[in-house]
Amino acid sequence: MTARLLAGPALDAGPEPLAGHVARLGPLPGPAERQGIAPLLESAGLLGRGGAGFPVGRKWSSVASRSGGRAVVLANGAEGEPLSAKDRVLMSTRPHLVLDGAELAAAAVGADQIVIYVGSEHRAARAAIERAMDERMADMRRIATRVPTELVAAPPTYIAGEESAAVHFVNDGDARPVTTPPRPFERGIDGRPTLVQNVESLAHAALIARHGDEWYRGMGRAETPGTALITIGGAPRPGVAEIEIGTTLADVAQIAGAPASLGPVLLGGYFGGWVAGPSAWQTPLDPQELRRAGSAFGCGVVRFLRDDECGVRATALILDFMAGQSAAQCGPCVFGLRAIADATARLAQGTARDDDLRRVGGWSQTLAGRGACRHPDGAVGLLRSALRTFDDDFNSHQRGRGCVAGRRAWAAA
Amino acid sequence: MKTSRASSRDQANRQDIRRKGDAYAGVGSSDLALGIDRITCDGYGSCAELLPEMIALDDWGYPILRPGPVPAALLGHARMAVDTCPVLALRLVAVARATMAPATNAPATSAPAAAVRAGGPARSTNR
Numbered sequence: 251m252t253a254r255l256l257a258g259p260a261l262d263a264g265p266e267p268l269a270g271h272v273a274r275l276g277p278l279p280g281p282a283e284r285q286g287i288a289p290l291l292e293s294a295g296l297l298g299r300g301g302a303g304f305p306v307g308r309k310w311s312s313v314a315s316r317s318g319g320r321a322v323v324l325a326n327g328a329e330g331e332p333l334s335a336k337d338r339v340l341m342s343t344r345p346h347l348v349l350d351g352a353e354l355a356a357a358a359v360g361a362d363q364i365v366i367y368v369g370s371e372h373r374a375a376r377a378a379i380e381r382a383m384d385e386r387m388a389d390m391r392r393i394a395t396r397v398p399t400e401l402v403a404a405p406p407t408y409i410a411g412e413e414s415a416a417v418h419f420v421n422d423g424d425a426r427p428v429t430t431p432p433r434p435f436e437r438g439i440d441g442r443p444t445l446v447q448n449v450e451s452l453a454h455a456a457l458i459a460r461h462g463d464e465w466y467r468g469m470g471r472a473e474t475p476g477t478a479l480i481t482i483g484g485a486p487r488p489g490v491a492e493i494e495i496g497t498t499l500a501d502v503a504q505i506a507g508a509p510a511s512l513g514p515v516l517l518g519g520y521f522g523g524w525v526a527g528p529s530a531w532q533t534p535l536d537p538q539e540l541r542r543a544g545s546a547f548g549c550g551v552v553r554f555l556r557d558d559e560c561g562v563r564a565t566a567l568i569l570d571f572m573a574g575q576s577a578a579q580c581g582p583c584v585f586g587l588r589a590i591a592d593a594t595a596r597l598a599q600g601t602a603r604d605d606d607l608r609r610v611g612g613w614s615q616t617l618a619g620r621g622a623c624r625h626p627d628g629a630v631g632l633l634r635s636a637l638r639t640f641d642d643d644f645n646s647h648q649r650g651r652g653c654v655a656g657r658r659a660w661a662a663a
Numbered sequence: 664m665k666t667s668r669a670s671s672r673d674q675a676n677r678q679d680i681r682r683k684g685d686a687y688a689g690v691g692s693s694d695l696a697l698g699i700d701r702i703t704c705d706g707y708g709s710c711a712e713l714l715p716e717m718i719a720l721d722d723w724g725y726p727i728l729r730p731g732p733v734p735a736a737l738l739g740h741a742r743m744a745v746d747t748c749p750v751l752a753l754r755l756v757a758v759a760r761a762t763m764a765p766a767t768n769a770p771a772t773s774a775p776a777a778a779v780r781a782g783g784p785a786r787s788t789n790r
Contacts, residue, residue, distance in 0.1 A: 429700045580701040585723040616721055622701045 252469065254477045255453050256492045261343050265378035268385040271346040278350055279459050281395055284357035287459055288314060294463035295475045296455065300326055300411070300448030301521055301548045303537040306455065310358050313435050313445040317360035322439040323397075324420065325352045327368040327375060327449040328404040328411030331519045332571065333551040336479035337449050339490040341368060341375035344453060345382035349399070351452025354459050356397045359445050363398055367416050370403035408520070408575035412623050413446040415577070426577040427623035448549075450479055470495035474536045478547075482506045484554035496534040502552050503531075514555040514639050518548025520568050521628035523635030524561065545635065560653045561640035565633065566591070566598035572629040582620040586613055587629050594633070597647045607648040611637060676719035680729045683716040687734035695755040697728050697741065704752035713744040732758045 258274055259266055266274075279287075292307025313321055325348060329337040341348055352364045366383075368376045380401055386392055402420055404410045410425040417438045419425035438444025454476065458466045467475040474495050482488050485506035493502065499517075503510055514526040517535075523545050525533075533539060537547040555561055573591035576583045590613050593606040614634045618627045637644060647653070697717060706724040716737055719727045733741045733755070745753045 429702050581704060581706050581723055581725040582701070582721060585725075586721070589722070613722075616727060620701060620721075620725070620727070 252477055252492055252494050254457060254469070254492065255340060255344060255347065255450070255479060256490075258344070261339065263343075265343060265345050265381060268346055268382065268389060271344075275457075275460055278354065278395075278456070281357065284354055284395075284459075287354055287358045287455070290463050291455055291458060294458050294466040296451065296458060296466065297474060297537055298448055299450035299454070299478065299549065301518070301546075303541075303547065306447065306451050309435070309447070310355060310445065313359040313361075313443050316436070316443050319360040319362065321356075321359050321361040321443040321445060322363045322365065323352050323355045323359065323361045324365045324367055324413075324416055324434075324439065324444055324446045325355075325449050325452055326411060326413070326416060326446055327366065327372070327379075328416060329369050329372065329549075330404075330406065330408040330411045330575075331521070331549055331551065332408075333483055333516070333519045333553050334481045334549050336481050336490045336550055338369070338372040338375040340450055340453055340479060341372070342378045345375075345378040346386075347453035347456045348379070348449045349382055349386060350456035350459075351447075351449075351454070352399070353395065353397055354455055355445055355447060355452060357395070359443075361397065361445065363439070364400070365420055365439065366399060366401045367404050367420070368401065369406055369410070371406040376401065376403060408572070409577050409623070409625060412625070414623065416446060417444055426579060427625075429622045471534060471536050471539075474538050478535075478550055480535075480550040480552050482552050482554075484508070484556050484559075493535065495536050496539075498534060499525075499531045499552065502535070503554065506552075506554070508554045511557070513557070514561050516551065516553040516555070516564075518546040519551035519553075520572060520632060521624075522546045522548040522551060523632055524555075524565075524639040525635070526639050546631075560598070560643065561636060562594070562643045562647050563598040563653070565636040565640070566594040568632060569594050569629060572625070572632075576625060577623075580621040580626075582617055583626040586617045586620075587626060589613060590617075590629070590633060597644060600647060600650050600653075602648050602650065607644055676721070676727065680715065680717065680719040680727070687716060687736055691735040692732040692758075693735045693738050694732060694758050695738065695741070696730075696732050696758045698754045698756040699726060699728065700752045700754070703750050705750050707749045709747055709749065710744040710753050713747065714740050717741065718744070726753075 288307045288310035292305060296306045297303045298306055327337050327341050356364055366379055368379060383399055405425045407425060409415050412427050413434050414430055415425045415427045417434045418428050420439050434444040434446050436443060470476040476495055477492050478495050479490055479492055481490050485508035487507045491505060499515055500510060512528050512531050514524050516524055525545050533543055535547060540547050569591040573587035576587055578584050590610055593610045596602045596606055614630045617630045620626060708720050708724050710726055711718045711720045717729045717733060721727055741755060745755055
């Protein structure tokens, strides 16, 4: 384990106050240096931490090129992913890192407004951010670089964190995705170019602005440098940890006290997928490496499947959640995810109809790319990984032989 | 009201568009591809009637597009399908920029696809 974002006071000490934050890390670079931060992030190799893993510096540059000084920065802390807690832990303990990052982003892209978008169910995170905003307002040294900042409580739905849904909510109070293009970076909040950036990405930017790109590259892998926050579940020591990028699942199991079983692990959360076996356990947790291996780092969820849990049942519960969280706008998502979830639930319960497994396999191939957002893509990606990882279990469930694993109900932690 | 119809129609239909569309492979492609506003689309299905070479319907009547540019020989039919969509959800988009539905977890800033309505008045499909 390592500590960059989470360095400083103990996490159970609550939010780090502004005075402690500045004393520990020093002030942010001045207004002149802030212009050059996007290229610095690009040379640091920072990838976005909301799930898609897009290069942060390039994203900032593309907003900057069209902002005309009137862009908006939306710091995305909706964190509707049931298995993830890293964003709320970061916001609750290091709120000033997130606000620093948002302020830097505003300077770099040419924004005159910041929205901090935090899941309404994350009460401690909202309280910490709100208090941190007050501290910064009261700090006269910050007047020159102050950008009007607003805290917006995101609805507690999975889809509210999707970037077009976030912008839609701020504009119209409706947290459902819209048809793109135009994407938020072209036309977002109040019709202005909008940078939507995950809060962890912003916090990394706040450290890179102080310590430089070489410092950032001093950890992690040559291909994807740096550290990452992950949320560990299904292990004796669950919770949020910071790891060097490239750490393996076997290492994470050791950190979390999980047995080195080489068994199934859900990587990347509900938008990610199941992996298992020796090669998966030795693959470096690096977004680019995992993408090549056909899985995903996503938002950094690492959920071990316990011995007494059934992968088919776990998958059925996830798919039921995903079907229920559809924004109910696009036919393939509304009807397709519901059909998949219902058939998988029958398989899990041992009440499958003759061709449920075959139908589920067919639908898993025909839904991706057919929604306004990527919600159906995420669900069928998870399903395809489950069909691969739990092939024998699915077949046994189809034949009504029930669970080869135990009966324990699957829960997030 | 749509109900779940017999399965695997999905897959059979996909093979069907592949076969029909393949007849036009190499004949000369246009620089336009099909795009759908998935929120607006209500699954009327007229597009699949008019352009079966490029469009199939899934188990619930929603379109599945054959990827890639529209063959030049089919462009007239494609325009007809676009113009007769009852909810104006079907579009022709410039193929070089057609990144409506990339296969991977899309970066938020991938190149935008410009919607080009074929004939008829310009119409914003956003919100």
